[in-house]
Amino acid sequence: MELHQLQILRELHALGSVTAVAEALRVTPSAVSQQLAALQRNFRTPLTRKEGRTLALTPAGEVLAAAGADAIDAMAAARNALDDFEGADAGTVSISGFHSVGQALFGPLLRELSSSDAPTVQLTDEDVAQSEFPGLTARYDLVLAHRMEHSEPWPTQGVRSLTLVREPLDVAVATTHVLADRASLSPEDVAEERWVTSRVGYSPDDVLRAVSAVANRPIRIQHRINDYGAVSAVVAAGGVLGMLPRFTSRSVDDRDIVRIPLQGVSTHRMIDLLARPENLRRRSVRLVVEALERVMVRLRDAAS
Structure with a gap:
């Protein structure tokens, strides 16, 4: 049993298919299958099972994947102890971000x-x-x-999370709209309006579902757009309302729109950093995390 075989088992549990594991680890699906077969030879109990065309972990495989994650983290701790001793802070850190946070951060x-x-x-x-x-x-x-404040927390097996900011979403209206001079709005105030919102599974759509539930009325969705700059432009043209994050959409043009807080429903989304535990052991990664925290604090303070 080798560490990279445990890593493959862990990735299969996290990603759900041999193809996805191969893409993540930059190897061929055949190589993934070969390593899983080699790992299986160490155990009598099956570690995987077929579910249609995909390969899933058995309960025994899940137990070994969790133990493997701990082993990988322990190895990373040992490997990075010397880096900490030497004060090494160089290195390359890869970061992914959703569109609005990328534009802002x-x-x-x-x-x-x-x-x-x-x-x-x-x-x-x-x-x-x-x-x-x-x-x-x-x-x-x-x-x-990102995730809505009231939604399920991130999984804890093999993933660590750190909250950067709790960010409200505000209603965006054109400066010429009858609601533009309001200090705040309620679900009843906006339930009859037409909307531009995100695709299903994203924060603005989640907020509108809550608005519909509280007001007990269906929401009339005219457009589905994920880019907040485009949302702002459509709102400014008149005829629809939108939802904009308060801190991370400040790069859009606000000259022709007004942002108004929405009361009576949960509008906050959490912007979090997710990482594998072993990556957070690296000094270079921790330095980038600290830099992101400083940047987010300044962004939040500028918008408050």
Whole structure:
């Protein structure tokens, strides 16, 4: 039994298919299957089972995957002890972020890490539904993720999470709209309006579902757009309301719109950092986490 075989088993549990594991680890599906077969030869109890065309873990496989995650973390602790002793802070850290947080944080983060001895970062935008963020930790050192405050917490097996900010979503209306001079709005105030919102599985759509439930009325959705700059432009044109995050959508043009807090429903989303435990052992990764925390504090304070 070898450590990389345990890593493959863990990734299969996290990602759900041999193909996804191969893509995350940058190997062929055949190589993944061969390593799983080699691992299985160490045990009498089956570790995997077929579910249709996919390969899933048995209860025994899940137990071994969890133990393997602990072993990988312990190995990372040993490997990085010397880095800490030597004060090594260089290295490359890969980061994925959903679109709005990337627009808000990526530029300031690069400036924050502009010194010659700072870690190098590799940035990628990954705008996925909430349920897909944990799986991205197989491909990136740090994953910027969002979830609604009232939704299920992130999984804890093999993933660590750190909250950067609790961010409200505000109602966006055109400056010419009859509601534009209101200090706050309730679900009853906006339930009869037409809306531009996100696709299903993203924060604005979750808020509108709550508005519909509280007001006991169906929401009239005219447009589904995930890009907040486009949402702002559509709202400014008149005829629809939108939802905009208070801190991470400040790059959009606010000249022709007004942002108004929504009361009476939960509108807060959590912006979290997700990572594999062994990655957080690396000094370079921890330095980037600290830089992201500083950038987010400044962004929050500027918008408050």
